[in-house]
Amino acid sequence: MVRSVRPLHGVLFRVWLLMVLLGVLTLPVVAAGQGVVPLKVQVIYAANEPGGVDSRLGSLAGELQKTFRYSKYELLDSPQGSAPVNQGWRTALPGGRSLEITPTAIQGDEYSLTVMVQGPGGQSLVNTRVKLKAGRSVLVGGPTHQKGVLIIAITAG
Amino acid sequence: MSTITHWLHKTGGRGRRLAAYAAGELSGAERVRTESALAGCPGCRREVEAYRLVARALQATPRVSLTAAEAQAFWSGVEQRIATRARPRPLTARPALREVFWDHPRLSLASAAAAAVLVLGLTVSQMSGWLYWGTSLPNGVEVLSVEPGGDAPVMLFQAPGSSLKVIWVFEERPTE
Numbered sequence: 001m002v003r004s005v006r007p008l009h010g011v012l013f014r015v016w017l018l019m020v021l022l023g024v025l026t027l028p029v030v031a032a033g034q035g036v037v038p039l040k041v042q043v044i045y046a047a048n049e050p051g052g053v054d055s056r057l058g059s060l061a062g063e064l065q066k067t068f069r070y071s072k073y074e075l076l077d078s079p080q081g082s083a084p085v086n087q088g089w090r091t092a093l094p095g096g097r098s099l100e101i102t103p104t105a106i107q108g109d110e111y112s113l114t115v116m117v118q119g120p121g122g123q124s125l126v127n128t129r130v131k132l133k134a135g136r137s138v139l140v141g142g143p144t145h146q147k148g149v150l151i152i153a154i155t156a157g
Numbered sequence: 158m159s160t161i162t163h164w165l166h167k168t169g170g171r172g173r174r175l176a177a178y179a180a181g182e183l184s185g186a187e188r189v190r191t192e193s194a195l196a197g198c199p200g201c202r203r204e205v206e207a208y209r210l211v212a213r214a215l216q217a218t219p220r221v222s223l224t225a226a227e228a229q230a231f232w233s234g235v236e237q238r239i240a241t242r243a244r245p246r247p248l249t250a251r252p253a254l255r256e257v258f259w260d261h262p263r264l265s266l267a268s269a270a271a272a273a274v275l276v277l278g279l280t281v282s283q284m285s286g287w288l289y290w291g292t293s294l295p296n297g298v299e300v301l302s303v304e305p306g307g308d309a310p311v312m313l314f315q316a317p318g319s320s321l322k323v324i325w326v327f328e329e330r331p332t333e
Binding site for chain 1: 266268269272273275276296297298299300301302303304305306307309311315316318319320321322323324325326327328329330
């Protein structure tokens with residue numbers, strides 16, 4: 001009785017192995033993602049001095065005011081670019097600093113990025129890994145600038 | 158009423174004193190005071206009687222003593238029993254996984270079905286890469302790791318009421 005169904009088992013076993021192998025093999029291919037990630041950076045100077053909120057900040061201004069207690073928010077620069085997965089995109093920041101963003105994965109409208117801010121001497125100030133939905137921003141703030149600080153808004157997609 | 162009085166005595170810590178009284182360990186003044194309390198508390202009297210019974214029973218119980226030979230036999234018996242229980246149970250022979258599949262057709266079918274569900278699940282989950290079916294990020298932003306570069310400490314925070322996640326570097330202001 002058992003022997004009569006063994007050929008069927010052999011087939012099933014091979015199908016099972018094949019399906020698991022296919023699933024495992026397709027994972028990294030999909031996870032790696034194909035394509036280029038559009039990147040947008042807003043470099044903001046925040047300080048407690050007269051000046052108000054820069055109208056060019058748009059909807060980000062309200063969020064900044066909810067998050068911080070500075071009286072002045074000025075958009076210094078808004079570089080834009082794009083980078084393929086696992087290739088870095090670099091832009092200059094005030095004070096001889098630099099920002100390097102490397103997309104590491106794309107999954108639908110979610111982007112995994114490695115973000116590194118470097119000081120004037122090339123030393124790393126912060127190195128972070130983030131996952132952003134398209135259009136959403138993460139902020140890196142704190143580097144000093146003039147009488148205030150820099151706040152860098154990073155948006156992907 | 159007497160039950161309530163007795164309960165009050167017990168909760169007030171009189172039980173120990175009654176036990177000491179029953180054992181004849183109270184001094185003169187305390188003994189007199191306890192006897193006057195017993196006069197108005199039948200429950201306490203019963204308790205004293207119970208203590209006395211226990212004390213008498215303990216005094217009447219003969220002490221167990223072992224000869225050297227009995228003690229030796231006793232310990233060797235204990236050690237033997239410990240050794241017997243500590244011995245690992247023999248392992249039963251288990252069939253190999255492949256044999257289980259071969260000899261149980263239903264299990265084999267079930268595993269094949271499970272594999273199919275697994276592959277289907279993986280495929281569907283990966284399809285969100287091509288077709289947007291929602292996001293796993295509650296706020297649209299997830300900070301996976303933050304490493305400070307040098308001496309400047311780094312903090313991750315999100316202000317209440319704001320959707321912004323902030324990685325803040327506490328960089329020292331250069332001296333002028």
